[in-house]
Amino acid sequence: MANLTLEDIAKKTGVSRSTVSRVVNNQPNVREDVRLRVLEVIESTGYHPNLAARSLASQRSSMIGLVLLRSVSSFFTDPYFPRLVQGIAQRCNYYDNTLGLFLVETKEDEEKIFPRVSRSGMLDGIIVQAGHHGDPLMDRLMKSEIPLVFVGRPFHSDTVSYLDIENVEGSYTAVSHLLNLGRQRVATIAGPRESTVGIDRKQGYLNAMKERSIPVNEDLITEGDFSEESGYQAMKRLFPSHPDAVFAASDMMAAGAIRAIRESGLKVPEDIAIVGFDDLPMNIPINPFLTTIRQPIYRFGVSAVDTLMDQINNRISEPQRVIMKTELVIRESCGALKERTVR
Amino acid sequence: MANLTLEDIAKKTGVSRSTVSRVVNNQPNVREDVRLRVLEVIESTGYHPNLAARSLASQRSSMIGLVLLRSVSSFFTDPYFPRLVQGIAQRCNYYDNTLGLFLVETKEDEEKIFPRVSRSGMLDGIIVQAGHHGDPLMDRLMKSEIPLVFVGRPFHSDTVSYLDIENVEGSYTAVSHLLNLGRQRVATIAGPRESTVGIDRKQGYLNAMKERSIPVNEDLITEGDFSEESGYQAMKRLFPSHPDAVFAASDMMAAGAIRAIRESGLKVPEDIAIVGFDDLPMNIPINPFLTTIRQPIYRFGVSAVDTLMDQINNRISEPQRVIMKTELVIRESCGALKERTVR
DNA sequence: GTGAAAGCGCTAACAG
DNA sequence: CTGTTAGCGCTTTCAC
Numbered sequence: 001m002a003n004l005t006l007e008d009i010a011k012k013t014g015v016s017r018s019t020v021s022r023v024v025n026n027q028p029n030v031r032e033d034v035r036l037r038v039l040e041v042i043e044s045t046g047y048h049p050n051l052a053a054r055s056l057a058s059q060r061s062s063m064i065g066l067v068l069l070r071s072v073s074s075f076f077t078d079p080y081f082p083r084l085v086q087g088i089a090q091r092c093n094y095y096d097n098t099l100g101l102f103l104v105e106t107k108e109d110e111e112k113i114f115p116r117v118s119r120s121g122m123l124d125g126i127i128v129q130a131g132h133h134g135d136p137l138m139d140r141l142m143k144s145e146i147p148l149v150f151v152g153r154p155f156h157s158d159t160v161s162y163l164d165i166e167n168v169e170g171s172y173t174a175v176s177h178l179l180n181l182g183r184q185r186v187a188t189i190a191g192p193r194e195s196t197v198g199i200d201r202k203q204g205y206l207n208a209m210k211e212r213s214i215p216v217n218e219d220l221i222t223e224g225d226f227s228e229e230s231g232y233q234a235m236k237r238l239f240p241s242h243p244d245a246v247f248a249a250s251d252m253m254a255a256g257a258i259r260a261i262r263e264s265g266l267k268v269p270e271d272i273a274i275v276g277f278d279d280l281p282m283n284i285p286i287n288p289f290l291t292t293i294r295q296p297i298y299r300f301g302v303s304a305v306d307t308l309m310d311q312i313n314n315r316i317s318e319p320q321r322v323i324m325k326t327e328l329v330i331r332e333s334c335g336a337l338k339e340r341t342v343r
Numbered sequence: 344m345a346n347l348t349l350e351d352i353a354k355k356t357g358v359s360r361s362t363v364s365r366v367v368n369n370q371p372n373v374r375e376d377v378r379l380r381v382l383e384v385i386e387s388t389g390y391h392p393n394l395a396a397r398s399l400a401s402q403r404s405s406m407i408g409l410v411l412l413r414s415v416s417s418f419f420t421d422p423y424f425p426r427l428v429q430g431i432a433q434r435c436n437y438y439d440n441t442l443g444l445f446l447v448e449t450k451e452d453e454e455k456i457f458p459r460v461s462r463s464g465m466l467d468g469i470i471v472q473a474g475h476h477g478d479p480l481m482d483r484l485m486k487s488e489i490p491l492v493f494v495g496r497p498f499h500s501d502t503v504s505y506l507d508i509e510n511v512e513g514s515y516t517a518v519s520h521l522l523n524l525g526r527q528r529v530a531t532i533a534g535p536r537e538s539t540v541g542i543d544r545k546q547g548y549l550n551a552m553k554e555r556s557i558p559v560n561e562d563l564i565t566e567g568d569f570s571e572e573s574g575y576q577a578m579k580r581l582f583p584s585h586p587d588a589v590f591a592a593s594d595m596m597a598a599g600a601i602r603a604i605r606e607s608g609l610k611v612p613e614d615i616a617i618v619g620f621d622d623l624p625m626n627i628p629i630n631p632f633l634t635t636i637r638q639p640i641y642r643f644g645v646s647a648v649d650t651l652m653d654q655i656n657n658r659i660s661e662p663q664r665v666i667m668k669t670e671l672v673i674r675e676s677c678g679a680l681k682e683r684t685v686r
Numbered sequence: 687g688t689g690a691a692a693g694c695g696c697t698a699a700c701a702g
Numbered sequence: 703c704t705g706t707t708a709g710c711g712c713t714t715t716c717a718c
Binding site for chain 1: 687690
Binding site: 003053079100227228 | 346391392393394395396398399404406409420421422424425428429432433436439441442443444445446448451452455456458459461462463464465570571595598602624625626627628629
């Protein structure tokens with residue numbers, strides 16, 4: 001059970017190291033009976049190639065990195081990340097790749113991580129959660145030669161590959177839905193303006209209003225940071241303007257808004273209808289069940305790996321784009337359902 | 344900006360490769376002025392050692408793995424894991440180690456992952472989230488030579504290193520608290536009996552009851568799987584026995600229990616007092632604020648890495664144990680506070 | 687279809 | 703204190 005090498009297998013089989021290597025790597029030009037014999041020995045000895053040696057020789061590590069930037073401070077509160085990570089990890093398995101996880105929280109982290117987040121750091125490619133404007137690590141990464149895929153559109157997106165969802169269209173659909181239900185004063189709790197997601201989802205709101213020639217009332221627009229608490233606070237700011245519907249740019253903020261509405265004695269959806277955005281698995285159910293825009297976050301993670309692997313394997317240099325569709329999920333909070341679902 | 348090697352730096356500095364290597368690795372036996380000169384060249388060229396080569400030569404990868412077993416299906420719903428991962432990732436940074444993440448969900452995952460989760464798979468050591476009884480991957484891991492640390496006590500714990508928290512003591516404290524407040528019919532929603540955590544937390548409940556010579560009423564004991572929904576269902580099963588207090592083995596189950604209690608028209612804590620276990624960051628606040636047993640999950644992650652690194656660096660072979668303390672956090676749900684906190 | 691040989695870039699004795 | 707010399711275990715031409 002000690003550490004076997006290619007050479008050991010070669011000796012035991014009576015062939016050369018090269019042949020064993022070919023078998024291990026599923027390469028052609030090996031006679032079938034030889035292949036079988038080698039495979040047998042490998043099986044019976046429990047041999048596994050040494051990955052470090054392979055990396056050194058082939059200049060390929062079969063390992064990709066996932067970099068989560070500090071701006072993503074909600075990492076451990078928002079179900080978004082665990083779900084994303086799950087999709088990515090699963091897909092890495094599929095490709096027989098190892099996933100390196102890099103959480104960057106401080107400047108020192110950044111310095112320490114950079115040498116490991118590169119080719120010489122054993123990574124064939126990197127998936128980066130798009131951070132804020134002008135993040136130094138992002139810039140360094142973009143300048144390095146390593147294949148890169150952003151999850152979520154970054155600010156300077158001209159030359160990079162990224163995945164995104166149809167944020168503008170999704171939000172437009174959400175707001176249109178509220179408008180179609182006859183709501184007159186539709187407000188929005190937008191995401192932070194420093195994020196492309198925040199900007200895009202607000203744009204969808206504006207588009208829907210514009211389409212119906214409804215003048216934009218700035219008092220009906222406020223901002224949160226995607227968290228429950230920020231949604232709660234935002235809703236309180238909205239009360240003086242008497243909205244009869246709110247589109248929240250995240251489910252968490254929608255939950256906070258509902259909490260504020262309840263506390264003020266009003267009802268959802270009777271007095272104020274709510275539509276959220278995300279439809280991620282919540283650990284605690286929101287009451288009433290939330291009408292929301294679903295984003296396929298697990299598949300998002302899968303696609304991120306696919307896109308990256310494509311880039312790595314096919315040496316693609318032009319930036320790739322993958323934009324995924326969203327879907328309106330109608331539940332209780334928007335008031336579209338006649339009878340309330342029993343819960 | 345191309346890929347520099349030790350040799351390149353050596354030439355540029357006019358010393359030998361070995362000397363540069365010594366500088367890079369902070370080894371003694373280099374004259375100070377030489378060290379400085381080398382450091383300067385390294386700095387100005389942006390050289391980083393090739394990690395694959397280093398691993399191959401030194402038989403050390405500076406990379407550890409975190410293996411999360413499929414039994415941990417709640418990975419993406421429970422805030423426990425993200426928080427744990429955060430602690431681990433941070434500590435890996437501290438040690439200049441890379442963290443490899445392995446989510447094992449299916450049998451195939453297991454097969455695919457094993458070759459990568461070993462020395463030849465480039466890992467110096469592994470942190471494993473304790474799974475159920477007789478998990479095949481766990482067995483293989485324990486048989487392999489690689490340093491291993493379990494997070495949470497595994498079933499067969501005699502020969503392995505693990506971290507755990509004082510589950511029995513914590514639960515005992517929780518239940519005693521309820522009893523001290525004069526509650527007569529204290530029930531428990533225990534965790535799954537297939538997990539050591541579930542078993543231990545139930546034991547704490549039993550110990551507290553026994554200490555006061557309160558006969559155990561099996562009708563007041565039920566089981567969940569740590570999730571909100573299971574707590575909700577468990578509470579419903581408890582109603583016929585009219586408990587006036589419930590100790591839930593997780594905060595999520597406590598949240599579910601509260602939901603059930605509310606729905607039935609009863610009040611927390613007036614009619615039924617609740618104490619949970621975990622005190623993890625929830626994305627949505629529980630109302631009323633939950634009295635609970637706090638476990639230092641972030642520090643748990645940190646300790647896991649410390650223990651593993653100790654094992655790796657000092658070639659320790661005897662199993663290590665780290666048991667962390669818990670703490671009772673009194674809030675609203677147990678009824679101990681006279682006046683309700685305003686929220 | 688197969689083997690020999692030359693590295694991949696680094697570490698680690700071992701001389702000096 | 704410093705340089706020389708072997709490898710670490712694998713991939714990959716290049717002959718045969």
